[in-house]
Structures are given as C-alpha cells and as structure tokens.
Amino acid sequence: MAIPPPPGPQQPEGQYPPPGTPPHPPAPYPQYPSPQGPFQQPPQSPYAGPYQPWGQGYSPYNRPVPFNGLAIAALVLGILCFLPAVGLVLGIVALVQIKRRGERGKGMAVGGMVMSSIGVVLLALTVATGGARAFWEGFEDAAGGSGGSAFSLEVGECFDTPGGSLKGLAIDVDKVPCTGGHDAEVFADFEMPEGDYPGQDAAADEADRRCYLLRNTYAMDSWAVPGDVAVYSFTPTAQSWRTGDREVSCLFGNADEESGLTGSLRNDQLTLEPDQYSYLSSAAAIDDALDAIPDTEYIDDDLPGYKEWADDVSEALAREADGLPAHRFAPDAAKLVAALAKDLERSAKEWAKAADAPDADTFSEHYEKALKLIDPKKTVTTREALGLATTPPVYDDGGGTGSGGEGGPGIEV
Template sequence: MSIPPPPGAPQPPEGPYQHYGPPYRTWGQGYSPYTRPSPVNGVAIAALVLGLLCFVPAAGLVLGVIALAQIRRKGQSGKGMAIAGAVLSSVGLALWVVTLATGAASGIWRDVKDGTRGNASFSLVEGECFDVPGDSLEGLTYDVDRVSCEGGHDGEVFGAVTMSGGSAFPGDDAVTEAADEKCTPLEEKYVRDSWALDGVDVYYFGPTRQSWRWGDREIACIFGNTDDRETLTGSLRVDETSLDADQLAFLDAMDAVDAVLWEEPEEYPEDDLRANQDWARDVHGVLGEQTGALRGHTWRTGAEQPVAALVKEMEAARKDWAKAADARDSNTFYTSSANGYGYVDGPTTVTARRALGLATTPPSDEDYGSGGDNLNV
C-alpha cells in the first residue's frame, strides 16, 4: 500500500531513477569560460623581421605568404605583420634587382667588406685616385674618397701587393720593409720615365695590428705630392700604353745605363780601389751597348740631331770611365769618374728629351727617391 505524497510535493520520476547533470557547465579542452586572445603566428613575426632587415628579401616574402595561409587556417593573429613583412620584402627584392642590374652591388659589397675587415688599403686598385679626409698622406686614416684623376687629388695608386704571414701581426717595421721591397718594381712599371715624377713621393696604405686580425694583408703603393699643402693633377701613368716607339727606345737605353750607375760600391776608392774599378768597367761596357742601340734606332723628324748630340757625349764619357777602370790610385779614379758623370742629366739630355716629348725636369734627391712614407689605416 502506497502513501500518496503531500500536496505541492515534487512528483517522483516515472522511471526507477533520474540522472542529474552536474550543477555547473563544463568546458571542453582548449576552451575557457573567459575570452582569451588568439596566439600570434610565429612565421608572421619572422616575415616582418626579414622585411625590415632586407638581408634576404625573397625569404621574407615567402614567409609572409606562408604566414597568411596559416593565420587563415588556424585563426591566429599577426595578419598585419605578415602583410607588412611581405610588402617590405617585395620592395627590398626590387631594390636588389635594380642594384644588381646597374652594377652597384660590387661597390656596395666592397664598402661593406672594407668596413668589417678594417682593410687598410680600402681595396684600392691600380690607377685609382683619391682624397683623404686630413691634410696629409702621412699618419693614420680611416677612409678615402675616390675621385677622378683628371682633377686635383691627394694620391694615385700605382700598385698593390699582398703580404704573407700567420695570425700574429709582424710589426710596423716588417710592413715598411715589405712595402719598400715590393712597391719599387711596380713603380718602375707604372712610370717608365722617372723624370715624370718631379715633386712626387711614394707613400703606401698598409695593415695595422687591428686590421691584420681581420685578415688584412694588402699594401697599396701610392704616389703623393712631396708638399703636404699641394695635390696631384692628372694621372702619373707613363707606361707602354702611352709611350711611342721612339720614347721607349730612348728610355730603355737610359734606364740600362742608370741601373749600372746605381750599383756604385759602398766602399770609397781609397778603401777598395779594385771594387770601384770593376764598377767603372761595367759602366764603360753598358755605355758602349746603349750608344750602339741609340745610333741604330731610326728617330722621328726633329729628334735625330738632339739624340746624336747626346750619343756623342755618352761616347766621350765612356772614355773617361775606361780611364777610371785603369786608375792606379783613388785620386785618378775620382777625377776620371767625375768627368764620366758630366753628361748625366745635363743640358744635352734635356734637349733630347724635349725633342722626344718626354719630361725635362731631372728628379732631385728632395723631390724623388725619399719615398716609403707609411700610412697605416
């Protein structure tokens, strides 16, 4: 017998029991009862960074497109960054294409390389002219401005050499010695006529202790004015490309004689007469060879007589050198060799040079030959 429920009481369930759900709503994994911001797409961030830096613009453009696809599929944020990165990369890519097409990339890369390596020679090449920020080619400098050789300029590069060595800097003296040894042959090749270097001295850019650590091994051989207050004007290059056959024949003969004259012994005749006699015989021999070469050449109109007059003086000097070679004492040697030197760089030589269109001002000890001034950078 069942007892009816009191009035107003809830009705019992129709089944044997009733399942009651949890009193609060549950949230599935990955959801929250509170609103959370969607994560930023990492690829979009990378695209923006590459677009701003422009190191590899193509990569920034590709990453921007990938980021947009991921953002659309995953519902992430960062769409603005992806678009900005793609646009900036597109602009950078266009600039790179223009730079490569116009050939400007090589200059940019050279400047970047010089800046990172601390290159003392600034990658200057033979034939280039430049200005330095300071008032002198001596001392330290950290930059140069390449300019045309036609106008005024501080220096002209006539060659470059590379030093060998390990990681340890060999020292300033070693750099100076290498420059003096290796720049001289390049100087003689670049300027065949030493008389053309009136008022010109030799300088160089060489590595410093700091730039050596960056791999700098280059020495730039440079012409500059002997007067710090003056500049050079026009290129000093006088080589086979700018000289005619007559000029080359004349310079070949004069250079051969000068080379032997420069071999004068360090010992005085009174200390070593035999060595000086041997040298005098060499001078006598080379004068015979070169006067024969000058006489055998066919000269242009207007140059025959001036060259013939010079050859006559050289033959007279040759006789004096023969006497010096046979001198029995130092006094006789001094007298004969002094007479033999008489024609060198004299008025007859100047006249012959003028007729051939060559420089007519002999180089002095003050203006030429005192080079080797170090300009470390």
C-alpha cells in the same frame, strides 16, 4: 488551515517562477555576423529570467592569449648568437613570467635558452684559444683608422683618404678621377713573401725599398715628376696578414700632405709614343745603374765597391749607346739622339777607366769626366724634339736622380 504544497521537491519561498513560465530558461543565443554591424545579439526573449544564464558574454572571437615579449627577445638573441649570456637570462625570466601570467611563448623561451647556451660555450672556447684577442686587435686597428672595410686599389687609380693623410692606418679610401686633385696615385703593387708577419716596421722598410725601385716603371719620364712628390705605400696589417693579405700598393703622394696632387703622373708604354718610350727606356737603364752607388760617403771607405759600381755603369752606358741608334727615330730627333749616343760611348770609356783605377784620386778623376759627358743639360734639346719634359731633376750626392722625392712612411691596410 494551511494548504499543503503540491507534490514534488520543496522550493524556497519566492523562488517559484511565474505561472506560465517554461520550466527551464532558454539557451543563450550565439552571436552571429550581421550586415548592420560586426556582431548582433537577437532580441531578448520575453521569457528571460531575472538572472544571466551561464556562458553569457562568451564569444569565439575573443583575443588569444598574448606571447611573452622576453621569450621573443630570448629567441632572437639566440638565433643571432648576439650577447648569448643576455639571451640565456631573458629566457629564464620569460619562463617565470609565462607561468605566472599564463602567457604563451614557452617554446620560444626554451629555444632561445638552448641557442644562447651554445653561444656561451662557443664564446668561452674563443676566449680560451685567443680568438677574442685577435678580434679585439682588429677592432682596435679599425677604430684608429679612417674608414670601414678593407679595400683594393689598382695601378693607375687615384684616391683621397678620409683624413687627408697618407700616414698611419687606412681602412678605406675614396676613388677619384686622376684628372683632378687627389691625395695619391697608385703606381705599382707587389706581393710580399709567405711566412710569419714581419712586423710593421720591417714591412714598411721592404715596401719603401721595392716601391722606390718600381717608381720609374710607371713614371718613366722622371723629369716630369714634380720635386714635391714622394713615394708612399700601403702594407698589410698583422690582422689582414692572418687572412692571407700580402699585397703592397706603391703610391705617389705630395710630401706636403695638405697640397696633394693634380693630374696623373703616369707615363709608360701605355701612354707614351714609340720614340718617347724607346728613349726613356734607355735613360731608365742608365739611371738604374747610377742609383746602385755604394752607401759609403767617401770613395776611400769602399774603393772596391766603387770600382765594381763604375764597371756596371760602364756596361750600361755602352749597351744603351749601341741600342739607341738601333731604333728609327723621327728625322727631327734622330740626329740629336745619335749625338747623345756618342756621348754615352765616351762616358762608358771613362767609367771603365775609373773601374780600373789604382786609388781613390784616380777614380775621382775619371768619374768626374764621365759625369760631365752625361750631364742632363745636354739632353734638353733632344727631349724637346721628342716632346718630353725639359726641366732636369735634382740629383743627390751619389749621382742618382732625386726626382720623385724621398720614400715616405708606409701605410698599413
């Protein structure tokens, strides 16, 4: 006869806990820090059942859900406004991955998408207004050059170019002491007038003209300038003009770029003695008058122009003939300077006769007499007494000094 089960809910066979077992399993112990290790589990209870209670293995120190990498990349590209279209696409892909993987970073993805969208709009406006074209032109200019950023040169500084050339486009240079070898020396600078960019050729022509006139203000003793020295220039580019750049730098460089220059060519009021400066100032005024010779090859082609030129030279010679003796030169040079002043006075009279000549033949007669009276060889002794260069420069067909070389092609910066 079967024994009826005790009162209460029926339990399947084999599911009764052993006699003396508590009616409910003990609550799991939380993990806790211990000196013996990062975390310790207390000893197992002797009453633990054959199954794991819920929550076993949970720890408040589990790793947090990771951030989505594409969301981070989208935010970075959006902040930098770099490749905005790429940042927008990365943000969209990041949102899809976050939803599927349960990762964090939704806010970063959305933020990156918003900023990248703004960047896309700005890029479209830039292209529509021509800004991108201006940027690309500047990039192409820089890519064809020899350096990095724009630069500024001061009068009296010497430098080397990265490629060793003074022609073409220059972005950067290496400043070096003038006492040693170098590619070029800055002897003057000036500002071009405001207005539209005149074009590369026009800017180079204006730079050559102005720089050639300014060369003697820096190298006053033209006799000390080697014959292989040429005049070059740095001029603004179309891009730098748009940013307000109007400066032109005038340079001395070697006509043979592979040779370069050695030592400074500077001899002006800052480096010359008073006697030297007074003498060279007078010589410079005469050279300026002589350099203004008409461009026509023959006197017959422009006799009125030649006569006007002769009159200007006569006045310059007369003025310097009076001015030279006014300066008190050192005794060993004073008499020599006085003799030169008399030659200048006689030459001025011949130039005046040439200015009144009725025809080209008469003009040539007085012109030749006038030039002989101011032959450079007659000044060698005086120059030696003053401590100046004593080798006469080469003169061109018109009588103007040829020292300093021809005007070289301009460089854009």
